[in-house]
Amino acid sequence: MIDLREDYLRTRRFTGELCEPLAAEDYGVQAMPDCSPVKWNLAHTTWFFETFVLSGRDGYRRFDPTGAYEYLFNSYYNQVGPQFFRPNRGLLARPTVAEVYQYRQYVDQRVLHMLDAGEASGETAAVLRLGIHHEQQHQELLLTDLKFAWSLIPAPLRPIYRESKSRPSDGSGDLTWTEYPEGIACIGHDGPEFSYDNEGPRHRALVHACQLANRPVTNREYLAFIEDGGYHRPELWLSDGWATAQQQGWQAPLYWEQSEAGWLAMTLSGTRTLDPEEPVCHVSFFEADAYARWAGARLPTEQEWEMAAVYAPVAGNFAENGYFHPIAPGEGVPAKMFGDVWEWTSSAYLPYPGYRPPAGALGEYNAKFMNGQYVLRGGSCFTPESHIRPTYRNFFPPDKRWQCTGLRLAR
Numbered sequence: 001m002i003d004l005r006e007d008y009l010r011t012r013r014f015t016g017e018l019c020e021p022l023a024a025e026d027y028g029v030q031a032m033p034d035c036s037p038v039k040w041n042l043a044h045t046t047w048f049f050e051t052f053v054l055s056g057r058d059g060y061r062r063f064d065p066t067g068a069y070e071y072l073f074n075s076y077y078n079q080v081g082p083q084f085f086r087p088n089r090g091l092l093a094r095p096t097v098a099e100v101y102q103y104r105q106y107v108d109q110r111v112l113h114m115l116d117a118g119e120a121s122g123e124t125a126a127v128l129r130l131g132i133h134h135e136q137q138h139q140e141l142l143l144t145d146l147k148f149a150w151s152l153i154p155a156p157l158r159p160i161y162r163e164s165k166s167r168p169s170d171g172s173g174d175l176t177w178t179e180y181p182e183g184i185a186c187i188g189h190d191g192p193e194f195s196y197d198n199e200g201p202r203h204r205a206l207v208h209a210c211q212l213a214n215r216p217v218t219n220r221e222y223l224a225f226i227e228d229g230g231y232h233r234p235e236l237w238l239s240d241g242w243a244t245a246q247q248q249g250w251q252a253p254l255y256w257e258q259s260e261a262g263w264l265a266m267t268l269s270g271t272r273t274l275d276p277e278e279p280v281c282h283v284s285f286f287e288a289d290a291y292a293r294w295a296g297a298r299l300p301t302e303q304e305w306e307m308a309a310v311y312a313p314v315a316g317n318f319a320e321n322g323y324f325h326p327i328a329p330g331e332g333v334p335a336k337m338f339g340d341v342w343e344w345t346s347s348a349y350l351p352y353p354g355y356r357p358p359a360g361a362l363g364e365y366n367a368k369f370m371n372g373q374y375v376l377r378g379g380s381c382f383t384p385e386s387h388i389r390p391t392y393r394n395f396f397p398p399d400k401r402w403q404c405t406g407l408r409l410a411r
Contacts, residue, residue, distance in 0.1 A: 004125060005115045007386075011132045012108060014384065015042065015139055018319075021161050022146075027097045030090025031152055034402065035145035040073065040089045043100045045135040046107045047073035051080060052127050052362065053120075054110055063106045069095075076368075079361035129194050130362070136387040143268070143324060143382045148402045151255060151266055164269035165323055173329060175221075177211040177411070178308070185307045188352055189391040198366040199391045201354045205303045212300055212308050213409040215329075216341055217291065220276035222283075223263070225291050226252055236293050241286025244399045254282035254401040268324045277328035281341045281406045285374045285398035288344040288407035300410035302347040302375045302393065309337040309377070309390040316340060316378075318385035326381055326404070339383070341406030342376040342394055349373040349395035373397050380404035 019027075019038065027039040036044070047069060054060050063069065072092065074083045084092075095103070111128070114120050120128055150158050188202035189195035231251050234242045244250075252258070255266040256274065263274040283291070292298050300308075316339020317327050326340040350370055357367035373395040379388035382404050396403060
C-alpha cells in the first residue's frame with residue numbers, strides 16, 4: 001500500500017500546486033459548456049473518491065450531510081443519481097473555494113487513514129488507482145479550461161499563469177519518414193500496470209505497410225498551409241469540417257492572433273511571437289485532416305500510431321516540466337512520440353473486439369462516449385507524465401480545439 005499512498009498524495013498535492021498561481025476570481029469561471037470551473041474540478045475529483053471509495057464503508061459520514069455535493073459534483077454518472085446542469089457550473093457561488101478545500105482535506109484524511117490501516121486491497125485498491133488517474137485527467141482539464149477562460153480576457157489584462165521558461169532551439173529538424181512493413185500487430189494493454197477499460201482487451205490487428213513522420217507538424221509547416229489558402233479551399237476539407245470552419249470563422253489554430261509584426265500565440269506565459277519550430281497545437285480533427293490532405297499525406301490510424309510508439313520511451317514535454325506549452329526541440333533532443341501535443345488519429349473512438357464495460361456506475365466512465373469521437377494519442381504538455389502510456393486512448397469530438405491537440409503525418 002506504500003506506493004498507492006504515495007501516488008495518492010503526490011497526485012493530490014500536484015493539483016494543489018497547479019492552483020497556487022490562481023486568484024480567488026479564477027476559481028469560479030466557466031468560459032463555455034465544455035469547460036468547468038477550477039473550483040468544480042477540485043470538488044468533482046474529491047467527490048469521485050468519496051463516492052466510489054469511501055461511501056458505504058462502516059462508519060463513514062459524508063462531508064456534506066445534506067446531499068447537495070452528491071448532486072452538484074456528479075459529472076455524468078446516471079447510476080449514481082441526477083447531476084447539476086453542466087453549463088451552469090460557473091454559476092455556483094457556493095460552496096466557496098475555502099469550503100471546497102475543506103472538503104478535499106476531509107476526504108484526504110479518511111482515504112489516508114484507510115490506506116494506513118491496510119484496508120485498501122483488491123477492488124478498493126483498483127478503484128482508488130482509477131481515482132488517481134481520473135484526477136490526473138482533471139489536472140490537464142484544469143489547465144486547458146483555464147487557458148480558454150483567460151483567452152476571453154482582453155489582451156492587456158490577461159494574467160500570466162507561469163513565467164516562460166527559456167528553451168534554446170536549433171530548429172525542429174527535417175521531416176523524415178520511418179517505414180513499417182505490413183504485419184499483424186498486438187494492440188491494447190496487457191499486464192498488471194494500470195490502464196483504462198477502453199485500452200483492452202489486447203487483440204491482433206492487421207496493419208498495412210505505412211510510413212510515419214518522425215515528429216509532429218510544426219507551426220512553420222502549418223503556416224504554409226494557411227498561406228496557401230488552406231482555410232479557403234473546400235476540396236481539402238471533410239463536409240462537416242468545412243461547414244464548421246465556415247460557421248466558426250476559423251482562419252488559424254485557436255489562440256493564434258495576427259498582428260502587424262506577424263503571428264502571435266496566446267500561452268499561459270503570456271502572448272508572444274509564434275515560434276515556427278514548435279509543434280502546432282489547438283487544431284481540431286477537421287483542421288488536422290485538411291492539413292494532412294494538403295500535405296499529400298493523411299492522419300495515422302491509432303493502430304499505426306501504437307505500433308510505432310510501443311517501443312519508444314515514454315519521455316517528452318509533460319506537465320511536470322512546467323512549460324505548459326509545446327516546445328521546439330533543442331540541440332540533441334530527439335523527436336518523441338509522447339508529450340507536447342495530443343496527436344489526432346483517423347480512428348473513430350470505438351470498442352476493441354470483445355470489449356465489455358465494467359459493471360455498475362464506473363462502466364459509464366468510457367463506454368458511453370464511443371460515438372462521434374476520434375482517438376488521440378501520446379499526451380501533451382498539460383498531461384502528467386505518469387498518466388500516459390503507449391496504449392492510452394484519449395478521445396474528443398472532431399470540432400474541439402481547446403485541448404492541446406496537434407498531428408503527426410502518415411502515408
